[in-house]
Structures are given as structure tokens and as C-alpha cells.
Amino acid sequence: MEQKQLTGKFYDIQGFSVHDGPGIRLTCFMKGCPLRCIWCHSPESQLFPDELNWMEIKCVGVEKCGRCLDVCPQGAISGGALKKSPAGDDIQLVAVDRAKCDNCGKCAEACTSRALYMCGDDYTVDELMERIRRDVPFFKRSGGGVTVSGGECLCQPEFLLELLKRCKAEDIHTAVDTTGFVPWSVIEPIIPYTDVFLYDIKNMDSDLHKQGTGVPNELILENAKKIAAAGGKFQIRVPVMTMYNDSVEMFDKLGEFLLELGGAVEVIQLLPYHSLGVVKWERLGRGPDLTDGKFVDIVPPTDDLMQARKKQLEDMGLPVIIH
Ligand code: SF4
Ligand code: SF4
Structure with a gap:
């Protein structure tokens, strides 16, 4: 009897992506996320079911x-x-x-x-590998590969593990973009098949983290330490928002924490907040859960502030870029 293949649910597959890991990448965005960030720029990723x-x-x-x-x-x-x-x-x-x-x-x-239009497409691992193979020539020329993102791709752990194994069997570079807010038991098995983790740290203060995302940060920080100890590599991503996580104190704590991860951190990417996600919420006919559907007026950081926080981390000996 033919075995039923694992199916993953995606909301987008983007070729020629240059911001989601090294080189030219195919970024595969999976549906479903345990966080409810009030600034979310891809709200169509949050819920697992297909959405109009x-x-x-x-x-x-x-x-x-x-x-x-x-x-x-x-x-x-x-x-x-x-x-x-x-x-x-x-x-x-x-x-x-x-x-x-x-x-x-x-x-x-x-x-x-x-x-x-509906948002949400199911792919078997075979179907997605077929799509991935079309971009292998670009990966080879640019040092790129596949990035699995979300939402939170580790919310569909069996599919993700199988996909990563298949990519590595074909010598394709793999990046996993994660919130880190998942049990260690689903992260540990993917480490040998993940070349780099794109890992979000949104706030070092757990109460503020919960106010902005709906969840505290302890599990995320703990998982980062465990990934580093297990030999995983990171590109750390920090979305920077005025009056939320832009203070000198917050960046001091961030720098100290990242230094603890040692050589596991390849680069820190500072991502200035932008409001382009609002139009996507409107298409779904709803707003952020944590604010009863209301949009909070988040002010994008100035260039001067971004440069100052970049320098602050660099002065601690950390590699930083502004996206
Ligand atoms: S509005 Fe909703 S229920 Fe009606 S046809 Fe469209 S998706 Fe179906
Ligand atoms: S949404 Fe507008 S364009 Fe689409 S079927 Fe309805 S009336 Fe026609």
C-alpha cells in the first residue's frame, strides 16, 4: 500500500529572496504561529487554517x-x-x-x-522539493539555499524535519527562521539538518515581550542557549521599535546575552519597524488580537537611533548589520 505523504501548510513561496539568509534563497512561509505580535507584518501567517x-x-x-x-x-x-x-x-x-x-x-x-483570494496552500514534501530543485542553479551561483519561515515553521515539526533532511540529502543549504517559542523537543532533531537559524529576539524584558507578542521570552532565550551548546549557528534578528525595545539598557542586555552564545552568532540584523503590514490586516478584515483589533501607533526608529544601537553592539565586539 502506498504510504501517505506528510503535508505542510504554506501561505507563500518566494523565489529570489535575498534577505532570509546567505545568497539567493527560496523562502517558504508556513502557516500557524504561537505569537501574536502587535506589529506583525504577515498576519496571514498567524492562523493555521486557510483564510479569505x-x-x-x-x-x-x-x-x-x-x-x-x-x-x-x-x-x-x-x-x-x-x-x-x-x-x-x-x-x-x-x-x-x-x-x-x-x-x-x-x-x-x-x-x-x-x-x-484564499491564503493557504498544502504541499507534500515531494511537491515542495520539486519546486526547490528549480532554483538550485541560483543557489549554487550565489551560495544560497532554502529558508523555511513563517509564521512559526516549527509548529509543523514533522514536515519541517522531513523537508530539511531531504534538502541536506541533495546538498542544499538550509535556514530555519523561528520565533524560538517552541518546545526544545521539536528543535533538537532539526539541528543537524539546519545550517543556520534566523532567530528573533524581540525584547530582553519578559513582561514587555509578553505585552508585544502575547508570550514571555524565557523559553526563547533558553532555547537559544541550547541551540548554541548543540553547535547550531545563528543570524539573530531584532525588530527595532521606538519606545518598545530601543533603549540603551535593552541593547546592553541583548549584547550581554548574545556574547554568552559565543561564536554561534554569525551576525545580528537590526530591522527597523515599518508599517507595511497594516494593509495585510485590512485584507483579512481584522486587526491584532492583543489590542482587540486596534492598531497601535508604533513609531519607526530614526536612522540616527539605528546607527547608535548598531555601534553599541559593535563596541561590545558583536557583528551587526542594519537591514
Ligand atoms: S465569504 Fe466566506 S463563506 Fe462566503 S464564499 Fe467566501 S469564503 Fe465562503
Ligand atoms: S470581489 Fe469584486 S471583483 Fe471579486 S467577484 Fe466580488 S464583486 Fe467581483
Whole structure:
């Protein structure tokens, strides 16, 4: 009897990625995350099930089209707000009642404009390896490889382990982008098949970490130490936000902690906050869980501040870049 293959759920697969590890990479974004960061720039990654998205800019309006209204079995779609067409005519957009919607995807199939689309694709390991092999020539020329990201890819641990094993069997460089907020028992098995961990540290103060992400930081810091002790390598990622994690004290603590990891840290990447994720929340018809759907006004750090924090870590002998 043929054995059923493991399936992983992804929300995006991006080729020619140059910010997710060394060289040119194929970054595979998995769905599902245990954190609920209030600044999340990929909210479509947070929940595991497929989710309906709606892009206002692509909707041609219910009078000209309206296919989605006809196919929705839940009656969740109706005529909504008006917008002006480029010619100055009124266009009535659709409104999706998220309380009624069960994410069946029928409206997305009917929407030829791709204003409605589902987020979430299932791949078997074989299917994903087929996609990965297409980019191997770029990996070889650039020193790149595959990055598995999320969401939190370690929330689908069996699939991830099998995928990493298959990549290493074909001599493909592997990076795992993780929050670190997962049990050690799921990290330990992947270490021999992971060339580098892209590891987020969002705040050294556990209370502030919980305020911003919904979870404390102890497990994350503990797992980082264990990965280092087991011979794993890191690119540490720090999203920098004004008045949240940009203080001198916070960066002192961060530097001291990273020095404890010794030679395991290849580089620290400081990522200035940007607000591009807000539009993605709007497509999902919701906002961050921790703030009851309201957007917190997070101020992006200035260039001077980024340079000052970079220098602070460099003065401690750590390798730092600003993304
Ligand atoms: S099917 Fe798509 S383009 Fe047509 S009205 Fe619905 S959302 Fe708009
Ligand atoms: S996903 Fe299904 S239930 Fe939700 S709005 Fe579309 S057709 Fe209706």
C-alpha cells in the first residue's frame, strides 16, 4: 500500500529572496504561529487554517461583477462602501461579514479579478522539493539555499524535519527562521539538518515581550542557549521599535546575552519597524488580537537611533548589520 505523504501548510513561496539568509534563497512561509505580535507584518501567517483575503483595489464592484455574492453559501457577502472609478463613476464594493464566513473559498474561486483570494496552500514534501530543485542553479551561483519561515515553521515539526533532511540529502543549504517559542523537543532533531537559524529576539524584558507578542521570552532565550551548546549557528534578528525595545539598557542586555552564545552568532540584523503590514490586516478584515483589533501607533526608529544601537553592539565586539 502506498504510504501517505506528510503535508505542510504554506501561505507563500518566494523565489529570489535575498534577505532570509546567505545568497539567493527560496523562502517558504508556513502557516500557524504561537505569537501574536502587535506589529506583525504577515498576519496571514498567524492562523493555521486557510483564510479569505479581500483586496479593495482589485474589486470591480457588485454591479459590473458581483459573482461572489451569488456563490457564497453563508450569505456573508453583500454590497458595501462606494468608491470612485478612475473615470469618476461610483463603484459599490463588496462587504464580507467575517462572523458568517467559514472560509470555504467559493467566492475566491468565482472572483476572476483576484480581489478575493484564499491564503493557504498544502504541499507534500515531494511537491515542495520539486519546486526547490528549480532554483538550485541560483543557489549554487550565489551560495544560497532554502529558508523555511513563517509564521512559526516549527509548529509543523514533522514536515519541517522531513523537508530539511531531504534538502541536506541533495546538498542544499538550509535556514530555519523561528520565533524560538517552541518546545526544545521539536528543535533538537532539526539541528543537524539546519545550517543556520534566523532567530528573533524581540525584547530582553519578559513582561514587555509578553505585552508585544502575547508570550514571555524565557523559553526563547533558553532555547537559544541550547541551540548554541548543540553547535547550531545563528543570524539573530531584532525588530527595532521606538519606545518598545530601543533603549540603551535593552541593547546592553541583548549584547550581554548574545556574547554568552559565543561564536554561534554569525551576525545580528537590526530591522527597523515599518508599517507595511497594516494593509495585510485590512485584507483579512481584522486587526491584532492583543489590542482587540486596534492598531497601535508604533513609531519607526530614526536612522540616527539605528546607527547608535548598531555601534553599541559593535563596541561590545558583536557583528551587526542594519537591514
Ligand atoms: S467577484 Fe471579486 S471583483 Fe467581483 S464583486 Fe466580488 S470581489 Fe469584486
Ligand atoms: S469564503 Fe465562503 S463563506 Fe466566506 S465569504 Fe467566501 S464564499 Fe462566503
